[in-house]
Amino acid sequence: MTGTTPRRKTGGRQAQIGLADIEREGLRLGLASLTVNGVATALGVTPTALYRHVDGKLGLETLVGEAVLAELRIADDPADDLEKHLLSFSQQLRNFVLDRPGLAAYLQSLFPRGAAGLRLQRDAIEALGRRGYGAAGAVMLSGTVASLAINLTAAEERHRPYHDGPHQRELEKVYALLAADEVLAPVHAELPAISSGDYFLMVMTACIRGLTTAAPPDRSVAEILTGLGLAD
Structure with missing residues (x-):
């Protein structure tokens, strides 16, 4: 109107x-x-x-x-190979979303909702097209990476009050609960302490490697789904 x-x-x-x-x-x-x-x-x-x-x-x-x-522009370095491009794409998306509280929930509900969302999807198709993907494969791959990145970022946004805000005491209770458990205490003692950014990088790298192995540019969407057991 x-x-x-x-x-x-x-x-x-x-x-x-x-x-x-x-x-x-x-x-x-x-x-x-x-x-x-x-x-x-x-x-x-x-x-x-x-x-x-x-x-x-x-x-x-x-x-x-x-x-x-409309403010989001994903920088695409032509020198980046597929894995590096998708990882950069996910990190740029994370940084943009974290700086704008509430955007993660907006993106999780419906996408695309308008011209800005359509442009981002077209840009993703073009970027992956330069790396050998057809439009359908590019939408599936970029959309999956974006969904994973947004979901991880949404969880990070929800956890912030417990790490950097008013609910830190509740986080201390969790640590104390784990430390008192005879099975879990030694397990968690072996785990390294990493930042939220490093955790995001670790998960996205592993997922992107799996996705690009299952969905290489020379495979159609139908072939990808068949290979994953989702179609005959």
Whole structure:
């Protein structure tokens, strides 16, 4: 929907609001704190006024989420081989998402929702096309890598309050619980302490190596699925 809606009257001539105003205030609030009431209050209008421009909460999320995604540009070094490219792709996605609370949940629910999401998918096809993949194989491979990266990043975002925020005492209780267990204590003592970034790198490297082995560029999607036991 387009057009403008008068703001709540505060004396004198009423101001007008449009999609640009809603997007601006939505970006200011951020996806993690985004609500119809919050944006309406910031703009000095009723929630009903917003519904003339966006289709409820999902419409508001899409408007703001696509504006956020419009900033994402995945750098592609032509010198990178397939594994290095996909790993770089996943790390760039992680960094972008971590810097924008709420974006992980937005991406996990529906994708693509608009022009920005479509562009990112086309860019991924082009990048993998330069490495020998057809469009269908590129969508499957890049989408799987992106899904893994986003899910890991979403978990990392949820864990942050326990590592760097107000719930660190709860994490200490977990460590104490493990330390008191006669079976698990020596096992965990052998495990190295690694950063969340290194853990992400470790998991994504292992997954990407498995994916590229199962889905090389010279194999069709049907052949890949058959090889994985998912089709006849």
